[in-house]
Amino acid sequence: MIKTLAEHPEEQDKLYKEILDVIGSNRQPTIEDKGKLTYFNAFLSEVMRTSDFFNLFPSLECIKETTVGGYRIPKGSIMVLNFYSAHRNPETYEEPDKFNPSRFTQSTGRRPEQPITFGVGKQSCLGESYVMTQAFLFLTSVVQHFHLNYRKMQIQLVTNSICLEIC
Numbered sequence: 135m136i137k138t139l140a141e142h143p144e145e146q147d148k149l150y151k152e153i154l155d156v157i158g159s160n161r162q163p164t165i166e167d168k169g170k171l172t173y174f175n176a177f178l179s180e181v182m183r184t185s186d187f188f189n190l191f192p193s194l195e196c197i198k199e200t201t202v203g204g205y206r207i208p209k210g211s212i213m214v215l216n217f218y219s220a221h222r223n224p225e226t227y228e229e230p231d232k233f234n235p236s237r238f239t240q241s242t243g244r245r246p247e248q249p250i251t252f253g254v255g256k257q258s259c260l261g262e263s264y265v266m267t268q269a270f271l272f273l274t275s276v277v278q279h280f281h282l283n284y285r286k287m288q289i290q291l292v293t294n295s296i297c298l299e300i301c
Contacts (some may be wrong), residue, residue, distance in 0.1 A: 135273055138181050140282040142233060149174055149277045163274035165267055171274070176238035178269060183249040184233055189218040194257065221249055 139146045156170045157163050168175065196211040207213075222230040226247055227237065238248075252262035259265075276282070 135178075135181050135185070135269065136276070136282065138185070138233070139273075139277065140284050143281075143283060145177060145233075145235060146277060146282065149177055150281070153274055153278050157274070157278065159278065163271060163278065165271065167274070168267075168270055172239060173235065174270070174274065174277075176235040178266065178273070179238040179248055180233060180235040182251045183221045183227070185251075186218065187251055189216070191215045191217060193253070215250070215253070217249075217251060 139149075152171055152173050153163070157167055191214065192212050193215045194213045196207050196209055196213060199209045200207050221227070224230050252259040252265075
């Protein structure tokens with residue numbers, strides 16, 4: 135998430151403006167602000183969609199032989215969720231390889247499916263709400279107080295040790 139902020143300074147500027155408009159600069163963000171920061175929530179959804187936390191994730195064990203999409207699934211098989219494919223499906227996401235938080239705002243018409251990083255249905259992660267709340271509070275605070283950017287790292291030899299200098 136931090137890396138994405140640094141890679142997309144134009145998005146970081148939009149987020150900062152929204153935070154100033156809704157929260158201001160004199161108080162810390164709270165969970166009550168989450169519903170008011172529409173673009174910020176869209177940014178979080180797009181980060182979850184484009185980040186490769188887990189490309190493939192072993193999920194469920196098949197308890198009886200079955201057929202899915204014409205394929206026989208033997209009893210005892212471990213089902214693997216392919217998040218990469220699901221999050222980059224052009225039938226679900228227009229221009230799936232492009233980072234575009236606006237796709238998750240209501241102004242774009244048809245709103246695409248939310249990312250399934252935490253799973254779906256009964257098998258979804260119980261900690262999703264907690265993690266997303268913490269990510270929201272952390273990132274809003276970071277964007278409110280800092281501007282992140284990339285600088286080239288150079289290695290500079292200093293006597294007999296290596297010193298990393300960030301330029």
